[in-house]
Structure formats: structure tokens, C-alpha cells
Amino acid sequence: TLLHSALSWDGNLVEILPPLLTGGRVVIHPGPHRDPLTVAETVHATGVTTLFLPTAAFNTIMSAQPELLRNLRCLMFGGEQVSPKHVRTALTALPDTRLVHCYGPCECTVFSTAHPVTPADLDRPTIPIGRPIGDRRVHLIDPDTGA
Structure with a gap:
């Protein structure tokens, strides 16, 4: 897993804890953390197999050089x-990579929901944010009624 998130952001927890708790390895990104293409180049050069990207970074890499992420399993x-x-670009350019669209406010520490992306999702107007992870529960509140 590539550690490229700021240590002040909860996203780094998914980059540090899962690999270390399961016998994996954490590769520390040496370059500027905010440059998505530098992150992708590090993934390519180091053989990283798991990566989390903020959506804007994902979009940038898919627009410029998606092939840099071909080593990824997830x-x-x-x-x-x-x-x-x-997402269509990712499904085409990364056919052996599991794509997961995640969502979660920082109050839940990284992700609350996850959705494994499939080609069928491209027929939808938006890509779903998925179902609750673990013991989490999701409540959709009507903004007009509060219920």
C-alpha cells in the first residue's frame, strides 16, 4: 500500500493499518503528496498493489496516464x-484491478460505505457509494422533513 496522504488526515489510516495488520508492506511516497501523477509514478515504480485516491486525484490520473496503475490489485x-x-477509463485500462468507490465522513474514520464497481454501473446516472461497511449503519435524511 502506498502512504501518500498527510498524517493529519484520517485517510492515512487505510494506507497504514491494513497492510501492517495483515503482513503487508507500506511504501512511503517520497514526492509531493498533492501531485496525482507523481503518486501514480511511485505506484508504477515500486510495485504497490493497493491504493486509495481522493476522487479528484483518481480523475486526474484516469485523464492523463491510467496505465501507471496497472500493477494495482485494488x-x-x-x-x-x-x-x-x-470510471469507464479505469475499467478499460485496469481490467485486472478491483475498483471500489468509497464514502465516509471523517467522523467515521475513513470509509462508512463501499461499492465494488462493475461495468453495469456505467448504465447508471451516478456510481453508487455502496453499502455500509462492518457494523456501520447509514441513515438517509430528508432535508425538508428531517426524517
Whole structure:
């Protein structure tokens, strides 16, 4: 897993804890953390197999050089609504990579929901944010009634 998130952001927990708790390895990104293409180049050069990207970074890499992520077994992305166009690019360019669209406010520490992306999702107007993970529960509140 590539550690490229700021240590002040909860996203780094998914980059540090799962690999260390399961016998994996954490590769620390040496470059500027905010440059998505530098992150993708590090993934390519180091053989990283698991990566989380904020949606904006995912979109940037899919627009410029998606082939840099071909080594990945799992690519998680989320934080805002994702573009079906960029998901289509990922499904085509990364056929052996599991794509997971994630969502979760920082109060839940990284992800609350996850959705494994499939080609069928491209027929939807948006890519789903998925179902609750673990013991989490999701409540949809009507903004007009509060119920």
C-alpha cells in the first residue's frame, strides 16, 4: 500500500493499518503528496498493489496516464461524486484491478460505505457509494422533513 496522504488526515489510516495488520508492506511516497501523477509514478515504480485516491486525484490520473496503475490489485477512490467517464477509463485500462468507490465522513474514520464497481454501473446516472461497511449503519435524511 502506498502512504501518500498527510498524517493529519484520517485517510492515512487505510494506507497504514491494513497492510501492517495483515503482513503487508507500506511504501512511503517520497514526492509531493498533492501531485496525482507523481503518486501514480511511485505506484508504477515500486510495485504497490493497493491504493486509495481522493476522487479528484483518481480523475486526474484516469485523464492523463491510467496505465501507471496497472500493477494495482485494488484501487479505492472516493470523497466526492465520481465521473462515470473516468470510471469507464479505469475499467478499460485496469481490467485486472478491483475498483471500489468509497464514502465516509471523517467522523467515521475513513470509509462508512463501499461499492465494488462493475461495468453495469456505467448504465447508471451516478456510481453508487455502496453499502455500509462492518457494523456501520447509514441513515438517509430528508432535508425538508428531517426524517
